[in-house]
Amino acid sequence: MRRNFAIALRSLNLHVGQEHLLCRLWSGDGVTQQQLCEHLKCEASTVTNMLKTLEKNKLVYRIRDDNDGRISRVFLTEKGREIKEPIEKMWRAQQDKLLNGIVTEERLLLRRILKQMEKNLLP
Amino acid sequence: MRRNFAIALRSLNLHVGQEHLLCRLWSGDGVTQQQLCEHLKCEASTVTNMLKTLEKNKLVYRIRDDNDGRISRVFLTEKGREIKEPIEKMWRAQQDKLLNGIVTEERLLLRRILKQMEKNLLP
């Protein structure tokens, strides 16, 4: 999945993983980095590095919180907003390709099994 | 899975992914790097870097092929061989944890669905 999607993302000049972070911002700007790393389930330092790259590519920008100087809030640029549609199109295409030949019943069971596995592994 | 297993592997001073390469060697030494990257489904440069680390940690060593100087063949050290059992124990533990609460019927269907997905994605 990852490898496949990485190839598609290259046409948008993105690295795999970044689209996940952007997705969180599409459903609401001004999030803290702490919230981002909870959502992405990765370390704070990883978020810092990803944001550094995204900021360099003018997809996001950061503003320090007025009330709490430790917090930095992340916002989408116009470019970051515009990239939403093409990525969602890629997601749909990837999903269709992945699930080809798997009927609805199986998809539902698969979902249940994966949820169980998640529960089994997470602390 | 990856994250979980990474934590377990740390007790053996290994990084996640390395155990997969070692596994290939346990079922047969003296493999070329080309064969390794086909088996791991990753790029040749990745194999080079992984082997560099594994060699530094005295788990493997490389010998240039006599008949074809381009080829380097990879072998396990004693240490690399000894690490097999503890890793297989970790695999079994991880599997049991992952599949807890999923009955045999479901496991079989899951397997079939995943195989289908692999076929859908691979070129």
Place this chain on the structure above:
DNA sequence: TGATAATATTTGGCATACTAAATATATAAA
């Protein structure tokens, strides 16, 4: 108030993983 603890982010260092380009060796073709 002033020292201490908690929280948020950053930095440095390392590993997997990729691409693109370089290097070395072997094979094929003129």
Place this chain on the structure above:
DNA sequence: TTTATATATTTAGTATGCCAAATATTATCA
């Protein structure tokens, strides 16, 4: 035999992702 092509590995550069330690800011408690 020399040139061109193919194959195997390496190097350089970049990104995600981790850990551990550093830094900055806020909250707490004596």
